Amino acid sequence: MKKFLEEFKEFALKGNVMDMAIGVIIGAAFGNIVTALTDSFITPLIGLITGGAKKDPETGQILVAAGSFSVGDVEFNYGAFLSAVINFLIIALILFCLLKAVNKMMTIGKKKEEEAAPLTRKCPFCLEEIPIKATKCSHCTSEVPAAE
Ligand SMILES: [Zn+2]
Known part of the structure; x- marks a missing residue:
């Protein structure tokens, strides 16, 4: 148990935990931005394409909503599903680019070592x-x- 605590202390003090915490916080903030982007632009766009945008008969205001269709009383909100998929794709793409950048930085460090020998x-x-x-x-x- 004592050894475990020592190992944990070493791990925590190495700065890896701080890096990880910062990563998680940035990731969460980033998720919010992507969600906002999807809610503000992509869902309405899908609404327009799929015909989810409707005019409020009372106020004349155009209500933009994700596309959906109803069968009887059951509503299939496929626009929201599409938004979620696009949301995921955007996050996946950004993560992929970030990972690529990190990998590149790491290989640059490695290349320098190789050049020495x-x-x-x-x-x-x-x-x-x-x-x-x-x-x-x-x-x-x-x-x-x-x-x-
Ligand atoms: Zn030769």
Whole structure:
């Protein structure tokens, strides 16, 4: 139990928890923005396309709602469903772009490490570049001594 607590303390103090917390908060705020975008623009747009926009017979005001159809007393609100799907697609797309950006940043860090160590060397016979781990030259087919 003591070891577990120590490990947790180390994990919490490393800053990973803070990063994670910030990520969760930004994610939640972002979800709200996307929901607002869907409610304000995408749902009305779907309403227009699907004929969900109707004129209020009393006030003459145009009520924009997501498309739906009724069978008897049962209403099928497919516009709301479409909005939810689009909402999800937007969030998924943004997450995908974020992950791609993070991955790119990580590979940039890795590339620097790789550049420090050479990946190729010169074949002693034909002086062409060959992989550092090669034992046979791909240009002149000479046996080359293994790299140190
Ligand atoms: Zn060679």
